[in-house]
Amino acid sequence: MQSPNPIAHDAYTFVRTSGGIAEYRLDSNGLQVLLLPVAAAPVVAFMVTYRVGSRNERAGLTGATHLLEHLMFKGTERYNKDRGTSIFPTLQRVGALLNATTWLDRTNYYELLPSEHLELAVEIEADRMRNARIRDEDLDSERTVVLNELDRGENDPMRKLVHAVSAAAFFAHPYGHPTIGWRSDVERVTAEGLRHFYDTFYWPDNATASVIGDFDAEEALDLLARHFGAIPSAPDHFEFPVTDEPPQIGERRVTVRQAGQLGSVLMAFKGPAGLTHEADALDVLAVVLGGGKSSRLYRHLTDRGITTGTYAWMPRLRDPGLFYVFANLAPDVEHASAEEAIWEVIDGVIADGVTETELTRARRQLLADEAYGRDGAFAIASQLNEAIAVGDWTLYTEYLSRLEAVTPDAIREAARRTFNRDRLTVGHYLPVLPEATAAEAA
């Protein structure tokens, strides 16, 4: 995509362009601003990404990022229910689709709305960046909402399995606890605790504002300067040390038992950080292993009736994360058999690497995915959000050229380094038939 010409604007310093996106820094407070005009439909996406996620939580405060995200919708002094200006109704009234999400490295708030209402979204996001009402009474009602969300997750054995495997894989690093938090922390956290969290992380110089879609770039810069410009930068420099995970030497195993019908296996290998080139090779490898019905896992497991579904995936994170291989077992298949079959696939890659045909196919799939990912402002915002979270938004714009550089040798080397039994955590979901659960309960 052609890069736009930089706009000279008194309030900003132009930083760079890449892949059609222009980056500016708001001089008054350090807010990073990304602009991507796409004139395909008369809608625009506005998104504020804070570089804070469950990675920044300490013991006793797990789930704080997510609970705070919920409370951010309870409003500010200007936008609140008492004044009839609650955030959701105010934005939904003009047809906005809006929400927020929290994950390991980031929290994002977004609005997708008719272009002529962009200012409303900018104004509200700027207001709640520093003026959120984080009150005891709001926390009381929202806590039970989040506990219900937590219960919904606990219904799902797969989610429990992911939590158990993550907790076993990470002893020290906060990627070990679930983003929604441990129940006792969610039950006990106070408004004061959340306020402290908010005052630590919600500042313009810890955030990126992205505008994508149908808008005029100069007008957008004016709008952002008008609404965000007066917010001060953070009182302290952002230095939030996160514990390094000690090297894992030795396989770890966990088991989740819960009522259900069919078992699952989750294998999680320690992987590299998201900005490394090794992660590029592993992205391609994940497609070769689990991308579609021609993939190795599908052919070797699902097509042979060992599993009903498999996938391979390595989320690209700021710190070293996990490469997952997941399998839903077919009826009457033992966990050990599925695990053995997965190892046969992995050992094949370690021994012989991947073929040129597989590499070409995987690249083509990723190339098409990138094109599909530009279909609509929201799709672009979602991907850009993850790149911001990893630490460099150009990971999104340079993704294809990075993949082009991946060679069969790089994949084989990445496979050898990653698929190491000493760096593996295995989780089994063992379904307990409902009759057995009932008998035990009685």
Add this chain to the structure above:
Amino acid sequence: MPRTMTELPPLAERVHVLESGDAQVLALPTPIDRVVSFEGSFSTVPDFAAGEETIQHLAVRLLDKGTTRRDRFALAEALEDRGAELSFTADGLRCRFSGRCLRDDLPDVLQIAAEQLRAPLFDDAEFEKERARHAAALRRALDDTGSQARAALARRMYAPAHPNYRADPADELVFLQGLTVDDVRAFHANHFGARNLQVVLVGDLDPHAAGDAVRRSLGDWMVATRRGSFETAATPLTPGREDVPMPDKQNLDVRIGLPLALRRDHADYLPLYVGTYVLGGNFSARLMTRVRDEQGLTYGIGARLGGIAVEHDAYFVTSVTLSRENLDRGIEATLAEISRFAEGGITDEELDEKQTTLKGIFRVGLATTGGLAQALLTNAERGFDVAYLDRFPERIEALRVESINDAVSRHIDPLRLHLAVAGTLHAPLR
């Protein structure tokens, strides 16, 4: 106010309608680079009472397991070598295909789709594997509170011959074991064809070249010979509650609903749709505001019209998810809101707000090639012309609170509500 840079003419002026017998092709060029989304469907009409919906499901799932020309892996490679996405689904009266591909691959991808639709292999071994996979999916559905509550509510409202009926997964498992590959072959031979075939293509395309590509791949597809039968109206049980006890499910899914004597082309449809949106259509709707925001009883709650078609009646449903300790209070609060809605209707202020919301959402929903293709296909399946989509915002704007409240009071009777609850209803006795 920021300027809108993109001024789009009405869809009716931009969509190319290319007719071919019983089939219709709609092609819409949009400014996106390289990407084309496509959606298609055709009428199959299984015999619901005879369980043909399960056979239809298996037939659709077997379409990518080999054709008379190439095996399942050659098919997968042909698509994945192009980075193309193609999937087939069955949705009651119709079967659908949908996907995305890069512009230059469109003719090839349509050819592959046509090959799968018209000449599937239906190999014995693949049938056995697919039956095992479907059995596993049904067993997993037994563990899902949402699926169980949804199906339990449907069974209270409909007989098996109605397209909105949902079989108990345990019963469907038994039925599945009695099927053979010949049942699937016969269903395909009799029900698959170009009856009311609709194909929509949206994105970086030349409309006439895209139309030619559809004609080359599907133009001589014969119309299916057989149509099954189905009931068009509900046959509800006496209003009441059904519990589906499930162990280890501390979050319970609750569905509260009633069948409607209403189809998509009924004059009451739009008023009731907007009224229901005020009740539970989005985060600022009444149910979310009262039951979640003020009382903190649930993470998720909403109301909608479901099972919508021009061929048969629809239903009204409210969904709420509740932790066990809040189950009774949550149901009570939800029922109170539904009763208030049924008895008092909505206000002018609420209508004004939701009219703006719905018009905005409509515009936002048409901002991707996939969203456009889906909207155009659904519209065409209902027999509406493209201009209906252009008129939709005006029709929403023209609604008055009186007509909405009349429709609500005519169709939503709290005394006719059914409840279905799935999950762990009581604390374990330890």
